[in-house]
Amino acid sequence: MKDLGALRDFLGVEVACSFEGDYLDDPEKYRCLVARLIYLSFTRPDLAYAVHILSQFMHAPRVDHWDAALRIVRYLKGNPGQGILLLASFNLSLSGWCDSDWASCPLTCRSLTGWIVFLGSSPISWKPKKQHIVSRSSVEVEYRSMAAATL
Structure with a gap:
């Protein structure tokens, strides 16, 4: 085998690679914030899907992932008291x-x-x-x- 470098064309098709967004300088802050959101999603099922998507980018978070995590924090700040209410009812079905x-x-x-x-x-x-x-x-x-x- 021989390394020919970066892929430029394949079967007559030109290949261009681009990376959307910049990587975070300090990904540890992102990991810490998403870990806290994961913990919080135990009592806030409305966050579960969004936090699930953000947790897929823990290894290499980008600036737009950080912005999305901050949007969730702003949502939480604007909607306090939206957690689960466990009622003391006799219905145990x-x-x-x-x-x-x-x-x-x-x-x-x-x-x-x-x-x-x-x-x-x-x-x-x-x-x-x-x-x-x-x-x-x-x-x-x-x-x-x-x-x-x-x-």
Whole structure:
């Protein structure tokens, strides 16, 4: 094998690489902030998806990721008291909901799955997650979502 350097053309197609946005000078601040948001999302399910997306860029955060994390902080500051309210009710029925979005990740074409479990009218567990494989149909995605919710 021989290293020919950076890729310039492949099968007659010119290849141009560009990186959108600048990397942060101090990524440790970003990692610390996102870690705190992950902890906070245990009581704020409305943050779960946005924090899930931000946590994918912990290894090499860019300035636009930092701006998005600060936007979440501004949202939190503007909406205090929006956390989970656990009611003291006698209804101890367990119910769950799940949903999925087929091939919604623009980077990997993987599907997103989310589920939530209620005890009475109070949420006790939830999780948004990108599926491990690329599914061939929306039915397969829904089946995987239901399987994830029942585990």
